[in-house]
Amino acid sequence: MNKQPIGIFDSGVGGTSIWKEINLLLPNENTIYLADSANAPYGLKSKEAIINLSIKNTEYLIKKGCKIIVVACNTATTNAINELRETYKIPFIGIEPAIKPAALNTQTKAVGILATKGTLSSELFHKTTDLFASNITVIERIGEGIVELIESGQLYSEDMKVLLKLYLQPMLNANIDYLVLGCTHYPYLMPLLIELLPNHVKIIDSGEAVARQTKAVLDKHNLLNTQRKKGNYQFYTNRNTDVMASLLDNAFGIDYLDF
Known part of the structure; x- marks a missing residue:
């Protein structure tokens, strides 16, 4: 074997x-x-x-x-x-999304999570969030359209930048210092995310x-x-x-x- x-x-x-x-x-x-x-x-x-x-x-x-x-x-x-x-x-x-390390290490008591609807609505995700992030603000955003763009070869397109700016702004407004990537497609967005996020925001995946x-x-x-x-x-x-x-x-x- x-x-x-x-x-x-x-x-x-x-x-x-x-x-x-x-x-x-x-x-x-x-x-x-x-x-x-x-x-x-x-x-x-x-x-x-x-x-x-x-x-x-x-x-x-x-x-x-x-x-x-x-x-x-x-x-x-x-x-x-x-x-x-x-x-x-x-x-x-x-x-599953690495919400635990983000919740345990955040200094601003606010973390963002970018994931699919299926993940954010799942029982397992809610159990993990309730267990480790009950005392912090979690800004959840469904990354609608991101996977489709990656699968069609438009990883670094202008359409992708527009979507990311839309999804990240509420997180920045909440003063997050961690962004959790809750989809395995999303690490390929790292160059764009680094460009769009302030230097103090740490990006983590699983x-x-x-x-x-x-x-x-x-x-x-x-x-x-x-x-x-x-x-x-x-x-x-x-x-x-x-x-x-x-x-x-x-x-x-x-x-x-x-x-």
């Missing part, structure tokens, strides 16, 4: 930001990334639809021989990971924490790949491969295949 790949899926190309962190921490591991871009974004879909799509993605990765699955999608995690864990024996790693948790769970189940050679990477998408290739900067050996 140790040489079998880590499976990673997202509702599009955004989860490659999680893949990058996993690959950085675990370069020996073989990985398979699955982008369900044809159904992106998940954030506007019903809980039932999200669960069904997550099951489809999971079964695809299991057929590919994956030894663990990383749900590199905040919306899929908050809406479907319990069902996945109850249905399949394979270990699952989830991802990528490094997910990579560390993936390593810990692999170690717990004796599934770490001990080979010394560099791992093999495969990327699958059911939409335009050019967008994914540009995000990965064509720096890796990529095997694209529609599913």
